[in-house]
Amino acid sequence: MTGLGRAGTSGVTARPKVITVTVSPHAPAPVTGTAAGPASGSAAVRALPASGTLTVTVSGRRKLTDRVTEFRLTSADGSPLPEWTPGSHIDLRIPVDSPPASPDTPDAGQTGQTGQTGRTRRTLVRQYSLCSDPADPSSYVVAVDRSADSRGGSAALHRYATPGTVLEISEPRNHFPLTRALNYVFIAGGVGVTPMVPLAAQAARSGRPWRMICLARTSGDMPYLQELQERHGGAVAFHASVEGRIDLAAALADLPRGTAVYVCGPGTLADDVAATVEGQPAVDVFTEQFTAPVSTGVNTSFDVSLASTGETFTVPEDASVLSVLEAHGKLLASSCREGMCGTCEVSVVAGEIDHRDSVLTPEERAENESMMICVSRCRSGRLVLDL
Ligand code: FES
Numbered sequence: 001m002t003g004l005g006r007a008g009t010s011g012v013t014a015r016p017k018v019i020t021v022t023v024s025p026h027a028p029a030p031v032t033g034t035a036a037g038p039a040s041g042s043a044a045v046r047a048l049p050a051s052g053t054l055t056v057t058v059s060g061r062r063k064l065t066d067r068v069t070e071f072r073l074t075s076a077d078g079s080p081l082p083e084w085t086p087g088s089h090i091d092l093r094i095p096v097d098s099p100p101a102s103p104d105t106p107d108a109g110q111t112g113q114t115g116q117t118g119r120t121r122r123t124l125v126r127q128y129s130l131c132s133d134p135a136d137p138s139s140y141v142v143a144v145d146r147s148a149d150s151r152g153g154s155a156a157l158h159r160y161a162t163p164g165t166v167l168e169i170s171e172p173r174n175h176f177p178l179t180r181a182l183n184y185v186f187i188a189g190g191v192g193v194t195p196m197v198p199l200a201a202q203a204a205r206s207g208r209p210w211r212m213i214c215l216a217r218t219s220g221d222m223p224y225l226q227e228l229q230e231r232h233g234g235a236v237a238f239h240a241s242v243e244g245r246i247d248l249a250a251a252l253a254d255l256p257r258g259t260a261v262y263v264c265g266p267g268t269l270a271d272d273v274a275a276t277v278e279g280q281p282a283v284d285v286f287t288e289q290f291t292a293p294v295s296t297g298v299n300t301s302f303d304v305s306l307a308s309t310g311e312t313f314t315v316p317e318d319a320s321v322l323s324v325l326e327a328h329g330k331l332l333a334s335s336c337r338e339g340m341c342g343t344c345e346v347s348v349v350a351g352e353i354d355h356r357d358s359v360l361t362p363e364e365r366a367e368n369e370s371m372m373i374c375v376s377r378c379r380s381g382r383l384v385l386d387l
Contacts, residue, residue: 058165059139064223068191070143071161080137084130084172086198090140091170091335094124096156125336126153129195130172143223145191170335176288178202182258184210187273189265193224195288199262204232213251214238215265248276257282264288289358297354302378306387307349321373339375346373351383
């Protein structure tokens with residue numbers, strides 16, 4: 001069976017998986033704790049790590065294409081950075097000056113006055129794949145397409161981050177690891193190549209057959225193309241979209257059983273790839289997205305209860321479970337707050353979940369066992385959370 005997969009679940013299995021990472025947590029490691037609400041002394045619902053945030057300095061900046069710039073990040077105190085594995089990403093907190101914004105604005109990670117201008121400084125949290133060498137703990141490298149993030153975070157990073165700039169990042173998390181497969185195909189659209197760089201290197205080290213297809217408007221628009229071809233030779237092919245749409249059916253014909261196809265790119269690329277290989281036996285497609293899901297559901301009010309204390313709170317139409325619990329002094333792990341990273345995943349004891357995230361697979365959603373409390377809601381009037 002073929003399907004979109006959520007990398008990191010199991011190997012190449014018959015179980016279709018949806019990946020969306022945002023990174024999709026699978027038992028995610030909390031990255032950032034948010035302690036909102038009254039300082040009432042209410043007990044924390046979930047213990048947060050003492051520190052999941054790293055302070056780094058931009059130690060290098062390199063233009064890869066007209067739109068994509070590479071940023072090298074080194075720990076502020078010079079100590080080695082935490083280990084990571086290919087496919088990992090980091091949350092990067094990007095300060096931006098902006099007109100006063102509501103704390104409920106999706107991009108408003110933090111707000112606060114900055115001087116006499118009446119403007120506020122917000123912190124946007126964005127996820128970027130690491131594309132350096134995991135064996136080198138001295139720095140992390142991310143490549144950022146300034147126009148890929150319509151909500152402004154990437155453009156802000158291009159403006160703000162120059163050598164010497166101090167930034168806060170999360171520790172790396174990996175929801176897009178290299179699964180065990182007999183054969184690998186990596187399909188990278190534009191800046192979607194970033195996780196593929198270390199993934200392909202790992203595949204090469206595995207000794208398993210692999211190849212990569214890079215897609216961009218022109219070769220000059222494809223980050224790391226020359227470096228990949230110099231390193232891996234004929235394993236890396238390139239298709240320029242100015243010459244027409246790639247013939248995916250030809251490019252992905254007759255894949256060997258046990259092939260894992262990794263896709264990262266814009267628009268419907270992952271869906272197109274999945275549709276193309278549909279019907280090929282024992283082929284799985286894994287993809288990763290760092291865009292917030294678009295909710296089409298109608299918000300209604302519902303109650304949420306905590307299994308440990310029996311407390312019940314009402315979640316109004318215009319608030320999330322996460323924000324309501326925080327407003328009542330509950331300390332919970334969260335990061336993107338947009339249903340993309342999985343940090344806020346909570347087990348559900350009772351009630352029917354209205355999933356709004358881009359993390360869980362269709363199968364995981366159907367299990368009705370956990371939810372992303374930053375965005376997901378309730379279809380049954382009341383949820384009981386394992387908190
Ligand atoms: S905080 Fe990222 S999915 Fe909820």
